[in-house]
Amino acid sequence: MHVFKYLALLLLICLTLSFSTALAAPAPSAKDKCPVCGMFVGKYPDWVAGVTFKDSTALYFDGAKDLFTYYHNIKKYSPLKNQAAISAITVNDYYSLKPVDARQALFVLGSDVYGPMGKELVPFGKEADAQAFLRDHKGRKVLRFNDVTPAILKSME
Amino acid sequence: MIQHPAILALTIASLMTGLMLIYAGWYGTWILDKWDLHSGSELQLNLERRTYLISVILSYALLFQIASLFLYIFTADNLHSQFTGAMCAAGSLGVNSFGYPVLILKILNCLLAGVWLIINHVDTRGYDYPLIKAKYGLLNVLVPLVLLEVVFQFVYFFNLKADVITSCCGSLFSTDKHSIAGEIAGLPSGPMQAAFFGIMAATVVCGMVFFLKKRGGYLFAALSALTFLVSSAALVSFICLYFYELPSHHCPFCILQKEYHYIGYALYATLLGGTVSGLGVGVLMPFSTCSSLSGVIPNIQRRLAATTLIMYLLFTLIVVWRMLSTSFTLG
Amino acid sequence: MILLTNVTKTYNTGKHNQFTAVDDVSLTVEAGRLTILKGPSGSGKTTLMALIGCMARPSSGRIQLHNIRTSFFTGADSRAPLDITSLPERFLTEIRRTTFGFIFQQFNLVKGISALENVMLPAYPTGESQGAFRRRALELMELFAVARHAASPVEWLSGGELQRVAIARALINNPAIVIADEPTAHLDSKLSREFMEMVGTLKAGGKTVLIASHDPLVYDSELADTVIGMRDGRITGLSGLS
């Protein structure tokens, strides 16, 4: 019965809390699929990364790794697009889960935190957060957007 | 081991099938050894009675086998959320090295059991049971394979551990991977489409000729088998892409999911059904000269050929419908 | 015509209770005639009839049927004699179903179902549509004057009525040969005479009839064309036309 008691308490807090939880971020719909791996992105909202094009179409990925895989080989996945057509790239900050500009973000490589696709580049908006995460989660390296090369992606397979 | 009712159900089903087949196989070898139709001895009468039992067991075993093949795939798909990195059955099957062998064995056993039942059906129409040796010879091949499947499936389930990191179908069926799956995924879609529609057309034409003129049975059977292989490769290489509307997702398992309206089950069922009856035509060819079966085999072969044609045409129809109805285009 | 050559049937071969029920019997049953097997109980009549009626296979010897049509014997000339000696049960059953009609000593009717259903039973596995053989069954019951009992369970019927239902059942698949095993054993003299009259009707209708009996009312009947005497599994005498 203890479990139920806790649940009871937890829920009631929420009954009152749930009015304030609507924090809108550009979210993928249930039908959006990661163009790299085909996974339905909506199932793993925490890891979502997005690319918005100048024609205001958008693509979503289930992690920074697939985003970079795409970014380095746009020809393969969207033959009609290229890097120049991109207007914005966003990733979710690991701690806040809020979208940040990927080109300004930092990525921790080799940590013990796995994404839906296994090894992942964990994104952060702030340098200090990235460093703290690196310590907490046995990360290997903090990378900037341009440091993530196809060779690094290869090493993560 | 993950506790899941479906795993329990599959294990029970496979154990039952295994036990039933051991029993059937045991009497099968006995029949191979002692069969003498001209004798009216009690042993012979006893053996003849056993053949009924073995037919019944094999019919049920095939039903169980087909059901368990699909339940197995469905369960693997259902369990993917338990493993990091998996997004469909492909990932769950890759959790340990037994997942895929079990799947291949299940498909193979379904095909073999189907062919066995076709031979059995024909054999019981000939008053001198002319196929008895062939039939029980094949049974001796089938039984060890089913037992192997039972063991492998048990080992696979037993070693399933949650939170294992496995690879997703996206990387498994990636065109950059140097594996069989990767190679198949990497087959160029243009030539593959040509090959798929070519072989389908050839099989259909050959099937029509066989149906109308009763010629080219071996060729038709060989083409049906080839169609199975080519279609499987085509599924990975380009057909899936139309269902996913993604130019690089080659996974043959994701189409089994709810998001794709379980269309994969229809595709695989028609493909398997067509192949079994197509193979049946070929297997019966050497026996069509048998005097006691000369009136029986041609009719059954025609019916089998018609089944194959219908199944394969349905398969092609689903594929073509999807290719035409989606706005997605390749390349 | 049915031809038996040196037919032997041994039970429990190799065991201590081995016994030979039919021992080296050769005989001919003419088409369209009434043949009667006469002999005390245990003389092998029933076993011989089971062998002829494709219910069992002989241990040795040959049994041939002439003028038989089967679905499986399509390749060969259908007028050639058919050797049933080594046919598997599956095919023997088909011949039995299409060629023979059986009347048993105890009538062997299934309790709990109606007389009509009992008459229809042999036709169920033939794949004929139920409507067709239901009509035929009713006609046969009409012919043997038991139509008014069609819907009654067989437990309600008298001995004579049971006999008639059993005959109707034997005829449902329109067999060429009717086999009856001690058909009068449970009937009084009046009913036995009635039975023989019905046999006369069958014979007149062109059926071959084979009866095993030790009832003088049967084997002394003037309808009998051939009477074969049996004892201890062997033929002891032959009388009548042949």
Add this chain to the structure above:
Amino acid sequence: MSTPLNRHSNILDFALSSLLRRKSKNFSLLVVYTLIVFVIASLIFFVQALKREAAQILKEAPDMVVQRMVAGRHDLIPVAYGEQISAIRGVTAVSPRLWGYYYDQVFGANYTLLVPEKNLLEPGSIMIGPGVARNQRIQAGDMLALKTSRNIPLLLTVQDLYPSSSELISSDLIVLSAEDFQTMFNLPAGQVTDLAVTVANPREQVTVAAKIAELFPDTRPILKSEMLRTYDSLFEWRGGMIVVVLAVAVLSFIIFAWDKATGLSAEERKEIGILKSIGWETSDVLLLKFWEGIVVSLTAFLVGVVLAYGHVFFFSAALFEHALKGWSVIYPQFKLTPVIDVYQLTVLFFLTVLPYTAATIIPAWLSATVPPDAAMRS
């Protein structure tokens, strides 16, 4: 026209009439079979529905609750702890919570008193769960008297009732204002029952919990994921025990089915002998047995599933509640949301129909291979 389809329909006809003819024997088999299907189906439906319900509840629960422990017992926690906790990376918010238990001597029931995080209620008014309302026979607008820790009665007005849809968790609840809570229990200043911590990324919860435990060694962080696991394993464990019971049940059922099928009565044996003698072939009898089996299986399966569905979703699994959910005076009379899952039905089919079918094959064959001349020689 002679067709295989006619043969099937004729034999199916006879199978039905045979089944009806032996009502008593087949009825007992059908009852046992249906019962087995019913129990297994109820169990699968129930556990799945509870898991779904639990997941639904936990979806909106706080990510973590921090409690202070004194001498191994849950104690009040200083609000000041919250400030340091909210400085930890990954923590989005920390909110203090007030709650406790109240034993009503008159009605002999235990209530949970809770202060909502935002002050939704004026002092003097409360909201209650349906269990409390039933127990005290009060409604919205009525008054409820509680005894404070100083033994003074406190009169409170029921402002509203929680809907019975949330009964599983809100049944014994009284929600009141912070002021009334203070009057009731007279807590020391700056102390609350526990702290609810929000961690945006669920993957970070464990790390945050470790940091909290390091920062305040006298606290115990309880994770949502941990709770989910406890919850799951609770059902897994109980489910596992029931699987053993079920395995035994299925096994004994197989033996029962086997026994029923092999223990052919003399009557039935004679009947099959008659059928064989008048021209039924072994495979015809096997087909007859097959159709009998199908009719029995499908009837039992359908009836069992429908009964189980009603039992779980309309009668709240009345037969299991004590075994699976624990016990309380104000027992929640909750309703589970009805869901039909084809996958579960397939699994159920595998667990019940397949063993039965397999168990009847050999007995069916044994009865079908009576020699055709047996009826003649009897």
